[in-house]
Amino acid sequence: MRVSFLALGAGLILASMPVASDAQRADNDILPRSVTLQKQGEEAQHAGDLDAAVDFYESALAADPRNRSAIIAMAQVARAQGLPGKAISLYREALLLEPNDVIALTGQGEALADKGALELAREKLAEAQRVCKTDCPQIAALQKAIANGDAKRVVAAEAIAPKPVVATVGTSSQN
Numbered sequence: 001m002r003v004s005f006l007a008l009g010a011g012l013i014l015a016s017m018p019v020a021s022d023a024q025r026a027d028n029d030i031l032p033r034s035v036t037l038q039k040q041g042e043e044a045q046h047a048g049d050l051d052a053a054v055d056f057y058e059s060a061l062a063a064d065p066r067n068r069s070a071i072i073a074m075a076q077v078a079r080a081q082g083l084p085g086k087a088i089s090l091y092r093e094a095l096l097l098e099p100n101d102v103i104a105l106t107g108q109g110e111a112l113a114d115k116g117a118l119e120l121a122r123e124k125l126a127e128a129q130r131v132c133k134t135d136c137p138q139i140a141a142l143q144k145a146i147a148n149g150d151a152k153r154v155v156a157a158e159a160i161a162p163k164p165v166v167a168t169v170g171t172s173s174q175n
Contacts, residue, residue, distance in 0.1 A: 011109050034064035041073060068097045072104055075111070084114035100131045106138035114144040121146050 041056030054077055060070040075090035091108035094101055108110030125142050132139060 021088070028070075030067045031064040034060045034067045034070065036060075037063060038067060038070045038073065041070065045073065045077060050081060053077055066097060068094045068101065068104070071097075072101075072107060075104075075107055078115065079107070079111055084111040087111040102128050102132045102138055103135055105131065106136075106142040110145040111144040113149040116152075118146055118149045121149065153162060158175070 002043045004072040031170060037056050037060035039044040040054045041060060044050075044056055045053035054074060057070045057074045057077070060067050061074075069092055075087040075094065078084070078087035088108055091111060094104040095108065098104070106125050109121045109128065112118075112124060113123040121142065124131045125139065125146065128136065128139050128142065
């Protein structure tokens with residue numbers, strides 16, 4: 001009987017001790033298991049195994065849903081797989097965690113440009129320029145993506161523009 005009171009007392013003491021919850025941890029205090037899984041995802045991505053990379057990134061997020069770097073990495077893989085809509089959504093998740101993340105802002109802008117949403121891409125460019133006070137290479141990449149999107153739009157407009165009808169001058173045989 002005495003052992004159970006001791007165990008109960010120890011349990012109450014442990015239960016009353018403060019623990020670091022997700023809300024109390026700093027944004028950069030990502031759980032080590034999540035960081036390890038993310039690094040494995042990066043290795044798979046660099047090796048060209050995008051499916052394995054996604055698996056590692058998803059596992060990293062299961063270990064710690066606040067791992068913004070893993071979310072951004074998944075978005076980059078989605079773009080590489082030709083899935084700009086999925087990339088846009090993933091970048092949005094990263095921006096919910098940190099609205100001033102230049103990599104997420106410009107990445108989402110590039111994915112929007114991939115989809116042809118150039119005005120929204122320009123808005124992301126303006127946000128990124130506001131946030132980035134120094135030289136940010138990501139901004140140049142977004143500017144290039146927008147320029148490429150503009151070039152595609154011009155070519156597409158030329159392809160569907162009506163062509164003038166050229167009348168051929170022929171001879172009539174009226175006597």
